[in-house]
Every structure is written in structure tokens, then in C-alpha cells.
Amino acid sequence: MPDGYVAVIGSLNYDVLMKQERLPLKGETYVADTVFYEGGGKGANQAVQCAKLGVPTYMVGKVGNDNFGDILLEKLEGFGVHTEHVGRSDKDTGLGVVHVLGDGSVYASIITGANGDFGPEDLKKMEAVVSASRIVVLQLEIPVPVVEQVICMASRHGVYSILNAAPAKAIGREALEKVDCLVVNESEASFYAGETINDEKTAISHFEKLTALTGGTVIVTLGENGSLLCKGQDHVVVPVAKVEDVVETTGAGDSYIGAFAYGKYMGKTDEEACRFAAKVAAVTVTKVGAQGAMPLLEEVELF
Ligand SMILES: Nc1ncnc2c1ncn2[C@@H]1O[C@H](COP(=O)(O)OP(=O)(O)O)[C@@H](O)[C@H]1O
Numbered sequence: 001m002p003d004g005y006v007a008v009i010g011s012l013n014y015d016v017l018m019k020q021e022r023l024p025l026k027g028e029t030y031v032a033d034t035v036f037y038e039g040g041g042k043g044a045n046q047a048v049q050c051a052k053l054g055v056p057t058y059m060v061g062k063v064g065n066d067n068f069g070d071i072l073l074e075k076l077e078g079f080g081v082h083t084e085h086v087g088r089s090d091k092d093t094g095l096g097v098v099h100v101l102g103d104g105s106v107y108a109s110i111i112t113g114a115n116g117d118f119g120p121e122d123l124k125k126m127e128a129v130v131s132a133s134r135i136v137v138l139q140l141e142i143p144v145p146v147v148e149q150v151i152c153m154a155s156r157h158g159v160y161s162i163l164n165a166a167p168a169k170a171i172g173r174e175a176l177e178k179v180d181c182l183v184v185n186e187s188e189a190s191f192y193a194g195e196t197i198n199d200e201k202t203a204i205s206h207f208e209k210l211t212a213l214t215g216g217t218v219i220v221t222l223g224e225n226g227s228l229l230c231k232g233q234d235h236v237v238v239p240v241a242k243v244e245d246v247v248e249t250t251g252a253g254d255s256y257i258g259a260f261a262y263g264k265y266m267g268k269t270d271e272e273a274c275r276f277a278a279k280v281a282a283v284t285v286t287k288v289g290a291q292g293a294m295p296l297l298e299e300v301e302l303f
């Protein structure tokens with residue numbers, strides 16, 4: 001295995017998921033059917049996928065000084081993610097409350113809490129972690145200025161950076177140009193391209209707007225329609241890995257990105273890493289949930 005590690009710099013959330021037939025009416029206390037408590041946050045999810053595939057993975061982020069924070073760290077360690085660079089904040093641990101209705105529709109609210117609490121001291125510590133890493137992975141569930149500074153740090157230290165620009169937000173031009181690989185889904189791609197991108201055809205017709213933005217590699221994931229790997233004026237369609245029994249697609253994007261980071265760490269080309277990531281994400285959608293559904297390397301090899 002190569003030297004160094006993957007550092008995922010991002011969010012950690014404690015998710016409470018309730019399955020219920022419908023939403024309560026105003027003033028009503030509705031009795032839900034079941035509840036699941038899960039570790040979440042795009043950052044933590046991507047770290048879990050990467051660690052489950054077997055590369056050394058460090059989570060860098062913030063949780064609160066509360067029980068939810070303790071539980072999240074315990075869960076991450078259980079999946080093999082190193083947590084010594086997760087700091088504690090006076091703010092509450094990030095929280096998600098998700099209602100999944102009988103027809104499959106999802107209503108979610110989140111508290112940013114500790115995920116929004118980064119000061120100059122935290123950035124100083126991050127520089128040490130980033131400079132010794134091989135790959136850094138970022139998303140936009142922590143403050144954008146932090147993400148921008150980490151991208152610039154990575155570039156300064158010659159560390160490969162992957163930015164999953166989700167949820168889509170305005171990012172400074174300098175940081176975007178320094179990112180080695182930008183990963184967006186259809187709705188995020190639409191935000192950055194300023195055009196509606198909702199399938200392979202529209203993604204292909206507008207991909208040069210995205211590559212012009214970063215000057216580097218852009219991956220557009222298209223859900224059940226696969227993904228598109230774009231570089232300059234070239235693009236490659238990466239088909240979805242077909243699975244019969246799709247159960248739930250939450251975490252598909254995070255699984256894909258964690259697996260792409262693994263691929264790059266192992267020295268695969270972008271295209272090889274995308275094909276591998278598509279396979280990994282396909283296994284994830286055959287199970288309920290995100291972190292728990294993500295496969296180990298053995299399970300991917302069996303697939
Ligand atoms: N139903 C599916 N069957 C197989 N693979 C899937 C399915 N849905 C998503 N994937 C894989 O996961 C990747 C990421 O999914 P996508 O929905 O685009 O991400 P996000 O969760 O960020 O919206 C896709 O590019 C595809 O490779």
C-alpha cells in the first residue's frame with residue numbers, strides 16, 4: 001500500500017430517521033412506525049466508505065461535547081476511521097432529523113452545530129494533517145472559507161484534492177481552479193453550470209462549462225444513469241453497475257466518492273477509479289442506510 005493516508009475534512013451528523021406513513025398535521029402528535037439512529041454527514045460517510053475499503057483514513061472535523069459526539073466517534077472507529085483529528089466544540093453535535101414517508105419521500109431538517117465551528121487554531125492543526133496526507137476529500141457542509149483554505153493548503157503541499165461540492169454553494173475561483181477533482185451530482189452540476197443537467201445527454205452537452213470552471217477533472221454523478229468523467233474537452237461515460245435489488249439510494253454519492261478516493265490512493269487512473277466507484281456505490285444501494293450499507297473490499301470483489 002502507498003504511504004500517507006486519506007484525510008476527509010468535513011461534517012459529522014447524528015441522524016435520527018423515522019419511518020412513518022405521513023407527516024403530522026399542524027398541532028398533531030403523530031406516532032411513527034420505526035426509528036433508526038445513524039452516523040451521518042457527507043464527510044463522515046465518505047470517510048467510512050474509504051476506510052471500509054481498507055486504506056488508512058482520517059476524519060477531520062468537529063463534534064460537540066455531548067453524548068451524540070461520543071457516539072459518532074465510536075461509530076467511526078468501529079468502521080476503521082481514525083478520529084484523533086476530530087475536535088470538540090462548545091456547539092452541539094450536528095444533527096439530522098429525517099422523516100421517511102410510506103411513498104418513499106423524505107423530509108429532513110439539520111442543525112449545523114459543531115460542523116460550523118472552525119477557528120484559526122483549527123486551520124493551523126489542519127495544515128499539519130493535510131501536508132502529511134496523500135489525498136484530501138472535502139464537501140460543503142462545513143464553512144466554505146475553511147474548504148477554500150484547505151484546498152489551497154493541499155495545492156501548496158502537492159496533495160491531491162477531491163471536492164464534492166455538495167450542497168452546492170458559491171466557491172472562490174482560486175480554490176476551484178486548484179481542486180484536482182470536482183465531484184457533483186445532477187442538481188449541483190446545474191448550479192455550477194448555470195444550465196439544467198438532469199441526465200447523460202444534458203450532462204454531456206454542458207460538461208465543458210464545468211471543466212472550464214476548475215481547469216481540471218470533473219465527475220458528474222447521475223444516479224441510476226451512471227456518471228460522466230470530464231477532463232478539458234474530453235469525456236467518458238461510466239455506466240452504472242446494474243443491481244437487481246435496489247433498496248435505498250441514500251449514501252450512493254458518498255459511497256462513490258469514498259471509493260473514488262480509495263481508487264486514486266491505490267494509483268488507479270481516473271477512469272478506473274470511476275468504474276470501481278460505480279461498482280461500490282451499486283452495492284451500497286442494495287441495503288438500507290448509508291454508513292452501515294457501504295461495502296468492505298471483499299464484498300465489492302464478490303459483486
Ligand atoms: N439505482 C442505482 N443502481 C446502481 N448504482 C447507482 C444507483 N443509484 C446511484 N448509483 C451509483 O451511485 C452514484 C452516485 O449516485 P448519485 O445519486 O448520482 O449521487 P448523490 O447521492 O450525490 O445524488 C451514481 O453515479 C451511480 O454510479
Ligand SMILES: [Mg+2]
Pocket residue numbers: 185222223
Ligand atoms: Mg442522486
